[in-house]
Amino acid sequence: LMTCSAVSIEKETLISHRPHTFLRETDGLDDGSVRSRFQRMIMEVQDSVCGALEAVDGAGKFKEDAWTRPGGGGGISRVLQDGDVFEKAGVNISVVYGVMPPEAYRAAKANVTDQKSGPVPFFAAGISSVLHPKNPFAPTLHFNYRYFETDAPKDAPGAPRQWWFGGGTDLTPSYIFEEDVKHFHSHRDERRGLGGIFFDDLNDYDQEMLLSFATECANSVVPAYIPIVEKRKNTPFTESHKAWQQLRRGRYIEFNLVYDRGTTFGLKTGGRIESILVSLPLTARWEYDHKPEEGSEEWKLLDACMNPNEWI
Amino acid sequence: LMTCSAVSIEKETLISHRPHTFLRETDGLDDGSVRSRFQRMIMEVQDSVCGALEAVDGAGKFKEDAWTRPGGGGGISRVLQDGDVFEKAGVNISVVYGVMPPEAYRAAKANVTDQKSGPVPFFAAGISSVLHPKNPFAPTLHFNYRYFETDAPKDAPGAPRQWWFGGGTDLTPSYIFEEDVKHFHSHRDERRGLGGIFFDDLNDYDQEMLLSFATECANSVVPAYIPIVEKRKNTPFTESHKAWQQLRRGRYIEFNLVYDRGTTFGLKTGGRIESILVSLPLTARWEYDHKPEEGSEEWKLLDACMNPNEWI
Numbered sequence: 208l209m210t211c212s213a214v215s216i217e218k219e220t221l222i223s224h225r226p227h228t229f230l231r232e233t234d235g236l237d238d239g240s241v242r243s244r245f246q247r248m249i250m251e252v253q254d255s256v257c258g259a260l261e262a263v264d265g266a267g268k269f270k271e272d273a274w275t276r277p278g279g280g281g282g283i284s285r286v287l288q289d290g291d292v293f294e295k296a297g298v299n300i301s302v303v304y305g306v307m308p309p310e311a312y313r314a315a316k317a318n319v320t321d322q323k324s325g326p327v328p329f330f331a332a333g334i335s336s337v338l339h340p341k342n343p344f345a346p347t348l349h350f351n352y353r354y355f356e357t358d359a360p361k362d363a364p365g366a367p368r369q370w371w372f373g374g375g376t377d378l379t380p381s382y383i384f385e386e387d388v389k390h391f392h393s394h395r396d397e398r399r400g401l402g403g404i405f406f407d408d409l410n411d412y413d414q415e416m417l418l419s420f421a422t423e424c425a426n427s428v429v430p431a432y433i434p435i436v437e438k439r440k441n442t443p444f445t446e447s448h449k450a451w452q453q454l455r456r457g458r459y460i461e462f463n464l465v466y467d468r469g470t471t472f473g474l475k476t477g478g479r480i481e482s483i484l485v486s487l488p489l490t491a492r493w494e495y496d497h498k499p500e501e502g503s504e505e506w507k508l509l510d511a512c513m514n515p516n517e518w519i
Numbered sequence: 520l521m522t523c524s525a526v527s528i529e530k531e532t533l534i535s536h537r538p539h540t541f542l543r544e545t546d547g548l549d550d551g552s553v554r555s556r557f558q559r560m561i562m563e564v565q566d567s568v569c570g571a572l573e574a575v576d577g578a579g580k581f582k583e584d585a586w587t588r589p590g591g592g593g594g595i596s597r598v599l600q601d602g603d604v605f606e607k608a609g610v611n612i613s614v615v616y617g618v619m620p621p622e623a624y625r626a627a628k629a630n631v632t633d634q635k636s637g638p639v640p641f642f643a644a645g646i647s648s649v650l651h652p653k654n655p656f657a658p659t660l661h662f663n664y665r666y667f668e669t670d671a672p673k674d675a676p677g678a679p680r681q682w683w684f685g686g687g688t689d690l691t692p693s694y695i696f697e698e699d700v701k702h703f704h705s706h707r708d709e710r711r712g713l714g715g716i717f718f719d720d721l722n723d724y725d726q727e728m729l730l731s732f733a734t735e736c737a738n739s740v741v742p743a744y745i746p747i748v749e750k751r752k753n754t755p756f757t758e759s760h761k762a763w764q765q766l767r768r769g770r771y772i773e774f775n776l777v778y779d780r781g782t783t784f785g786l787k788t789g790g791r792i793e794s795i796l797v798s799l800p801l802t803a804r805w806e807y808d809h810k811p812e813e814g815s816e817e818w819k820l821l822d823a824c825m826n827p828n829e830w831i
Contacts, residue, residue: 295805461796464777465786493607
């Protein structure tokens with residue numbers, strides 16, 4: 208629906224205890240609002256995902272940082288680093304109140320004819336996570352689910368408030384096990400919307416229905432991913448398997464820092480840097496012009512990245 | 520002077536032997552042109568820098584890849600990887616013929632009143648290098664020197680051809696040795712323009728004088744940097760020193776992939792990816808919210824990065 212070219216976000220303050228809500232008082236009182244129900248959902252998903260990850264890791268524990276911003280909003284970052292199973296696992300939630308420049312709003316809404324409308328306040332809440340296991344045969348997982356609202360512009364009476372949902376879950380293996388990818392995608396039939404799925408700007412259905420859809424997608428992360436990690440976390444591997452994983456980590460960073468809209472947007476508009484960069488692996492490697500031998504397992508992965516499969 | 524929002528660059532073809540010149544025939548015949556003299560200069564600097572690096576390394580050898588583009592232009596990438604002294608050292612030259620959209624040209628030239636001017640062909644040549652030594656006490660070096668020309672627009676008779684020089688050399692240590700930084704900067708007095716220097720859009724002096732200036736800066740890289748590496752390459756270090764270097768490598772990558780104009784511009788407009796990413800270190804590390812102990816050597820480096828010194 209819309210891309211913001213610039214957004215003002217205030218500087219965050221670390222706080223010692225996480226609050227019950229990051230919503231502004233006027234928002235928070237209405238506990239039945241989509242804002243408040245979406246916030247509760249991402250807090251619950253953060254708890255359940257972190258619990259499941261600590262259980263599968265056995266040793267690593269999440270460290271939590273909470274922060275707020277002066278005008279409302281804030282977030283909770285949780286990071287498990289150098290565990291037995293996970294090299295690095297970050298699970299963040301954030302609630303942002305910002306202001307979108309009028310050009311961005313006009314560009315997005317073809318039917319807005321009032322050229323005098325001012326900056327448009329917006330609200331965004333989301334959960335975002337990247338999980339990097341140590342074992343090269345256990346895949347990296349990324350997911351994020353977000354809800355976005357713009358206020359009705361004050362100087363354009365009658366102009367509608369806008370809202371939309373976005374998000375997705377995707378698997379990034381260093382080696383392909385067809386059965387794992389099938390397990391991951393099989394939820395697509397049983398539980399709508401899981402597995403290599405992305406949606407954005409979703410607002411053309413009933414809002415209740417889309418809130419349920421986003422909730423179901425977020426709740427599917429644990430059953431889709433944890434069994435794969437359980438299965439692969441103790442698979443024996445060689446130094447050469449590990450070196451390949453490190454090269455794939457490097458490629459992941461390239462995509463993340465150069466192309467990922469969420470990462471670059473966050474870094475360039477004043478988001479909390481340490482929370483954003485939690486998505487990076489603990490270690491990575493770059494070799495000039497590395498090419499795996501044709502037909503090898505490493506080559507098969509690259510081939511699958513370049514020539515997408517229908518997995519089920 | 521100008522920022523290009525989009526540039527068309529053709530796909531490159533690897534070639535088995537490096538050519539004598541990457542200039543188009545019409546350019547190459549005029550051997551006294553600034554284009555051709557700048558190209559010769561960067562080829563010579565590539566040779567002398569790579570020679571000096573192989574000598575100080577003792578074991579590592581540069582691998583060379585050359586490529587051309589269908590409409591003229593091309594480049595030579597040289598990479599030394601996993602040597603005795605250098606983890607990764609890339610020294611690239613490139614010659615690019617491209618086309619700049621008219622908005623970019625108009626934005627750059629305040630006095631151009633003809634709103635009908637079409638796309639503006641440009642020529643750019645440059646040398647670019649990042650050197651990552653293994654020893655955590657030996658600093659990373661980056662330098663690049665470039666020359667840029669736009670053709671006179673065909674449909675705007677009388678509009679002048681534009682040209683400018685840009686470039687710089689900078690040192691990125693993981694630990695500060697004041698004497699090393701002073702040595703590096705001392706060339707600033709003896710040899711104009713070396714050490715933590717950057718210039719861009721330089722065209723307000725005589726073109727001959729600026730070509731000499733760029734040449735002198737490029738020729739100062741070896742005497743400014745090699746003695747520091749010689750001095751530090753065998754300094755004993757602990758695992759903890761190495762871990763800090765790896766974290767600084769991570770920060771280097773963050774700056775390079777997210778903020779560096781050359782890198783992001785190259786990646787997003789069709790530059791040769793493997794040549795651009797040669798600037799990344801072989802290995803790096805990211806820890807969530809890492810903070811060195813106040814007063815430690817690691818803390819002193821961060822402090823100097825945040826509160827710039829006058830070194831001489």
